[in-house]
Amino acid sequence: MIVRSAGLRYRHVGKSPHRNAMRAAADFGYDIEDHIAVKVNFRLLEWADTVLAMDRAVLDELRALADERTVPKLGLYLDGEDVHDP
Template identity: 50%
Template sequence: MTRLLTVCLGNYCRSPFAALALARRGGEAVQVRSAGLIGKWRGQPAHPAMVAAARRLGHDLTGHRAEQVSTQMLDWADTVLAMDGAVLETLRAISSDQQAAKLRLYLPDRDVPDPMGGAQEVFNDCVVLIEAATALHLP
């Protein structure tokens, strides 16, 4: 079984949806968790616009509650997928050598843009991009 951890800044928009999309694609062959670098939204549901965008693609994000990344999560994961370069750099700074070897960008050639502060269309575009990229990580 493959264990994936998706990480964004607050675990409020991108990483929760990425975890949900990867779990759906991978089925029983994968375990997926998500977390954020900061604990600002710890225990809170996903951003309402992200919940609405996820719903448009048939995903239910209403059960999500934000978590802050921990050493235990990094140890648990086989692969840690950072949603952007800044998140990746911070993860590298807080990781052991063994954990750092697991770190990757979610998209190999660019950041997943953070939709925070954007209109609903920005969130809609974000989930389409994230869902399409699940194929990069799972068959």
């Protein structure tokens, strides 16, 4: 399985993960130190089998990028519940 992450804004593109994110991932045995932030685009939506949004606002923006083939791949990370950004 390949897991990728992308954001909706250019704000963090090209940057490494926040140190708290690296620490949290390490607590679960994952090394994300080499991860570089990218912006979501239609090509990523096509590539993915499943695309999970952290909240409804993000899901709405992803739906605006999607087409009839990619929109069925979209869903909330926690079904029916938003994950609030700290």
